Amino acid sequence: MTTGLKALSVHLLTATGAVFAMLAMLAAVEENWSLMFLWLVVAFAVDGVDGPLARKYIVSENAPRFDGVLMDLIIDYLTYVFIPAFALFKSDLLPGWTGWVAIILITFASAMYFADTSMKAKDNSFSGFPGAWNMLVIVLFAVKPDFWLILALVAVLSVAMFLPLKFIHPVRTARWRAVSLPVAFAWTFFAGWAAWVDFHPESWAIWGLVVSSLYLLGAGIAQQAIPARH
Numbered sequence: 001m002t003t004g005l006k007a008l009s010v011h012l013l014t015a016t017g018a019v020f021a022m023l024a025m026l027a028a029v030e031e032n033w034s035l036m037f038l039w040l041v042v043a044f045a046v047d048g049v050d051g052p053l054a055r056k057y058i059v060s061e062n063a064p065r066f067d068g069v070l071m072d073l074i075i076d077y078l079t080y081v082f083i084p085a086f087a088l089f090k091s092d093l094l095p096g097w098t099g100w101v102a103i104i105l106i107t108f109a110s111a112m113y114f115a116d117t118s119m120k121a122k123d124n125s126f127s128g129f130p131g132a133w134n135m136l137v138i139v140l141f142a143v144k145p146d147f148w149l150i151l152a153l154v155a156v157l158s159v160a161m162f163l164p165l166k167f168i169h170p171v172r173t174a175r176w177r178a179v180s181l182p183v184a185f186a187w188t189f190f191a192g193w194a195a196w197v198d199f200h201p202e203s204w205a206i207w208g209l210v211v212s213s214l215y216l217l218g219a220g221i222a223q224q225a226i227p228a229r230h
Helices: 003-029 033-056 068-090 097-114 133-143 147-160 177-196 204-225
Strands: none
Touching (some): 003 033, 003 068, 033 068, 033 133, 068 097, 068 133, 097 147, 133 147, 133 177, 133 204
């Protein structure tokens, strides 16, 4: 296979995320939350793989007809933002007006963030919360906290998108990558497991999901607080 075909195959892999997004949305319309999250986890796994492959095969040079960055952003908005926000609204986690507040905050702030040209820090971390609402919402479905806590988390993270806080990219942020990458794999595993068992409260998947989520959420801020050794 030529380099051009390999690069094109990366674009095709990225595009499958749109198919998984549609499958997740169809499940969400039926309020089949476990199936929805399973498809979102598959899309998350594809998103984790296609980036390194795109850089390896230099798709911008070897398959320049398709803009991989634009395609990735479109699919990420669907799978990270739009579908999780819909699920949060349609579930019984947020009653009445609180659901409306949440989806307006999530979709509006995320649209602004995804168009922010300064979303990436110099070390390839994200500057501000990267709109990973899929990761938050699956934890909310697993834990089912009080709706006031959910609303507070949505509000705080919506503001955090535009604050000078660092959030790691598990693959691209070099610092602590030896820990971050395995934790990201563990998160994917626990998320899929939790959805597979329909978020059974006694499943160990719930604890694994919560612990790995807390690390991925806080590692970048911890790096800001702890100077790197040179």
